[in-house]
Amino acid sequence: MAGRVDLDGNPINPITICMIGAGGFIGSHLCEKLMSETPHKVLAVDVYNDKIKHLLEPATLTWADRIQFHRINIKNDSRLEGLIKMADLTINLAAICTPADYNTRPLDTIYSNFIDALPVVKYCSENGKRLIHFSTCEVYGKTIGAFLPKDSPLRQDPAYYVLKEDASPCIFGSIEKQRWSYACAKQLIERLIYAEGAENGLEFTIVRPFNWIGPRMDFIPGIDGPSEGVPRVLACFSNNLLRREPLKLVDGGESQRTFIYIKDAVEAVLLMIENPARANGHILNVGNPNNEVTVRQLAEMMTQVYSKVSGESSLETPTIDVSSKEFYGEGYDDSDKRIPDMTIINKQLGWNPKTSLWDLLESTLTYQHRTYAEAIKQAMSKTTAN
Numbered sequence: 352m353a354g355r356v357d358l359d360g361n362p363i364n365p366i367t368i369c370m371i372g373a374g375g376f377i378g379s380h381l382c383e384k385l386m387s388e389t390p391h392k393v394l395a396v397d398v399y400n401d402k403i404k405h406l407l408e409p410a411t412l413t414w415a416d417r418i419q420f421h422r423i424n425i426k427n428d429s430r431l432e433g434l435i436k437m438a439d440l441t442i443n444l445a446a447i448c449t450p451a452d453y454n455t456r457p458l459d460t461i462y463s464n465f466i467d468a469l470p471v472v473k474y475c476s477e478n479g480k481r482l483i484h485f486s487t488c489e490v491y492g493k494t495i496g497a498f499l500p501k502d503s504p505l506r507q508d509p510a511y512y513v514l515k516e517d518a519s520p521c522i523f524g525s526i527e528k529q530r531w532s533y534a535c536a537k538q539l540i541e542r543l544i545y546a547e548g549a550e551n552g553l554e555f556t557i558v559r560p561f562n563w564i565g566p567r568m569d570f571i572p573g574i575d576g577p578s579e580g581v582p583r584v585l586a587c588f589s590n591n592l593l594r595r596e597p598l599k600l601v602d603g604g605e606s607q608r609t610f611i612y613i614k615d616a617v618e619a620v621l622l623m624i625e626n627p628a629r630a631n632g633h634i635l636n637v638g639n640p641n642n643e644v645t646v647r648q649l650a651e652m653m654t655q656v657y658s659k660v661s662g663e664s665s666l667e668t669p670t671i672d673v674s675s676k677e678f679y680g681e682g683y684d685d686s687d688k689r690i691p692d693m694t695i696i697n698k699q700l701g702w703n704p705k706t707s708l709w710d711l712l713e714s715t716l717t718y719q720h721r722t723y724a725e726a727i728k729q730a731m732s733k734t735t736a737n
């Protein structure tokens with residue numbers, strides 16, 4: 352760790368980071384990286400700590416004096432401002448961010464992604480503290496190309512689908528399509544942060560993650576989360592594979608996504624943390640444009656990879672189609688395609704993702720199999736016995 356320098360060759364001084372939502376998927380990987388590769392301190396704020404327990408205990412860990420867990424719900428806890436004041440930088444990851452919630456719990460979604468983030472922005476601005484705020488690629492909504500006729504040659508033109516931070520419009524569906532409650536709340540908090548920067552000098556970076564995936568993402572229903580819960584696609588498909596059920600393709604699985612390995616993505620966040628002069632004032636896409644697939648292709652690839660890592664044969668019918676109304680309920684809608692433009696992050700931080708979709712699925716599904724296969728077997732044999 353000694354002699355670490357930033358991208359401009361200046362020495363990196365240790366800082367204290369108040370990380371809100373540190374106990375979640377991204378937070379756990381970021382804490383892991385900060386502990387193992389840097390001298391920085393983390394004040395880890397969350398309502399849960401299961402995903403970072405291995406970083407908090409035992410007290411003999413080499414970084415034990417550099418990470419503290421604070422069990423705080425930021426909705427209603429006066430300790431938050433004190434922690435932000437103690438830190439040099441605040442990273443806000445806290446959010447309701449699973450699509451199954453956007454149309455079924457729109458109020459909680461809007462409160463979590465907008466109202467609950469307001470004090471964090473205010474405390475940073477009033478106390479002259481730097482903020483890295485996690486937004487989402489969903490703020491882009493649908494692509495312009497989605498509105499062209501299906502056979503239009505313009506659909507092949509990147510100008511109609513590549514998503515650029517400083518140029519692409521944010522295109523959401525009608526209000527009754529409550530799917531967009533999340534994107535809309537995230538967009539408004541982005542605008543507020545941007546305005547705090549412009550009017551009050553807040554030093555900020557806004558991150559727009561494009562489908563970051565890897566170990567510890569979400570939960571497996573009935574094992575470490577509610578049986579009826581619907582996590583994001585990686586955990587839904589993992590759950591189906593572990594239970595030897597067909598993978599469910601919502602509305603035919605035609606939507607397209609670019610998936611990035613969490614370990615590549617947190618490299619970009621570390622560069623933002625340690626290069627404030629390059630990251631401040633920017634909105635940054637973080638994704639892997641080379642890993643684009645349709646959801647159907649993702650299902651096929653996950654089925655092949657899982658078969659390889661588990662040694663189990665694939666099902667005769669590996670996928671089934673399901674309507675979005677049946678799967679998510681009324682008010683669901685979808686982003687058609689999400690390819691991040693990488694110009695700004697390349698220019699500011701010289702960062703590029705490395706891991707192919709096959710490789711990231713192989714390490715992630717190896718983890719899912721090792722972590723859950725036995726628990727699922729036991730849970731399923733109990734259900735059969737009853």
Ligand code: NAD
Pocket residue numbers: 371372373374375376377378396397398399423424425426443444445446447448463467485486487488489559560561562563564569
């Ligand atoms: P996650 O659900 O795993 O983590 C969020 C964490 O925030 C959870 O541990 C949760 O307990 C905590 N939290 C929520 N409300 C809180 C509150 N009121 N007080 C204290 N803690 C609270 O999600 P994630 O995938 O790690 O996402 C982190 C951030 O990145 C979110 O803001 C999300 O919108 C954004 N994001 C992630 C992705 C992705 O690909 N994973 C994509 C787009 C946006």
Ligand code: UDP
Pocket residue numbers: 450489562582583584585587588599600601602604606608646685686
């Ligand atoms: N999806 C699917 N089957 C599932 C879960 C999700 O077909 O079991 C689809 C979903 O409709 C969307 C894509 O997979 O088109 C990605 O969903 P995810 O929940 O990961 O979040 P999103 O990328 O939409 O934010």
